[in-house]
Amino acid sequence: MSTSKNAAAADGVTIVGRKTRTRGHWAIYLCLIVFCLIQLVPFWLAICQSTKPSDDMSATLIPRFNDIQWSNFTDAITQGGVFRAMLNSAIVTLFTTVLVCLLGAAAAYPLARRQTRGNKLVSSGILALMMIPSLSILVPLYSFLVQIGGVNSYWGVILVLTASNLPLSIFLYQAFIKSIPPSIDEAGMVDGANRFTVFFRLILPLLKPVTATVVIMTSVGVWNEYALSSYLLTDQSMQTIAPRVASFFSANSSNLGVGAAAALICALPIVILYLFLQRYFIEGMVAGSVK
Structure with a gap:
């Protein structure tokens, strides 16, 4: 019982x-x-x-799907130069992301594999660089770019954004590479491969999850970057998304619908990119945290 x-x-x-x-x-x-x-x-x-007309200043939270003002989107494209700004942002984002991924992975590999005192000091310096705001060096940076002709040019802003995004990229790649067994490197070197061959043919293909994370974080940051781009790209034909939308919105402050339409058009590509890579983004964020 x-x-x-x-x-x-x-x-x-x-x-x-x-x-x-x-x-x-x-x-x-x-x-x-x-x-x-x-x-x-x-x-x-x-x-x-x-979706509202320019003379509608009401605070309603229901879109007018039965009477969408498509002219807001056409005005944003024709008058705002949104497509030109998106092309500029696409060029800057593409080259910056590729450079950040390649340079970040190449720099993180020796830092992760060789735990020397010098490498630990370099890793600490990279972490320190992540704490420094980019705008804190704007004056000397702008002066230097003016001297070398990097203002209002693709390569100038690409180099600056690549340098500002590299510390976080190196940190993520280093944490991920530490979780990869060193026996893979040893097996490749036993077969006669050198360090470069081991990295490019054995290690680099294993970095897909963290690379997706770096791609998303870098591309989103560069696509939405405003502070540096507004100073380095003053020519209207060279402006990227954020400065162009800001200037267009300030010029059309009485027509909020056009400004909102421009913002939606510019946000669409990066949202689509995240939806396709979100699974790899989550995997890359937790990779290397547990061995």
């Missing part, structure tokens, strides 16, 4: 524990849903505003 009572009590405790865990899971899901809705509020406001 006592045994059956103990079993019933254990079953009751198990059921209560399951209910508690279920309630905890629902609470977590509810918090995540609320957080996602808060993050989507600016996009929803932009959609609502982009």
Whole structure:
């Protein structure tokens, strides 16, 4: 009899524990849903505003799907030069991302494989560089670019953005490479490969998850970069997305619908990129944290 009572009590405790865990899971899901809705509020406001005519200053939060003002989007393209700015941003983002991935992986490989005192000092210096804001060196940087002719040029802003994004890239690649067994390097060198061959043919193909993370973080940062680009790209034909949308919005402050339409058009490519690479982004963020 006592045994059956103990079993019933254990079953009751198990059921209560399951209910508690279920309630905890629902609470977590509810918090995540609320957080996602808060993050989507600016996009929803932009959609609502982009569908209104220029003389509508109401604060309604319901888009006019039955009477969408497509002229807002056409004006943003023709008058705002959004496509030209997107082309400039695409060129800068593409070359910057490729350079950051290649240089970051190449620099992180020896730092991860050789734990010497000098390499540890270099790693500490890279972490310190991540703490320095880019705008803190704007005056000497701008003066230097003026002297070498890098202002209002693709290569000038690409070099600057590559240098500002390299520390985080090296940090992520270094953490990931440390989780790769050194026996892979040793096996390649036993077969007669040198360090360069081992890196490019054995290690680099294994860096796909963290590379996706670096690609997303770098491309999003460069695509939305405003502070440095607004100083280095003053020519309207060379402006990237953020400075161009800001100047166009300030010139059309009385027509919020056109500004909202321009912002939506410019945000669309980077959102699509993230949707395609989000799985690799999550894998790369947690890679190297646990061996």
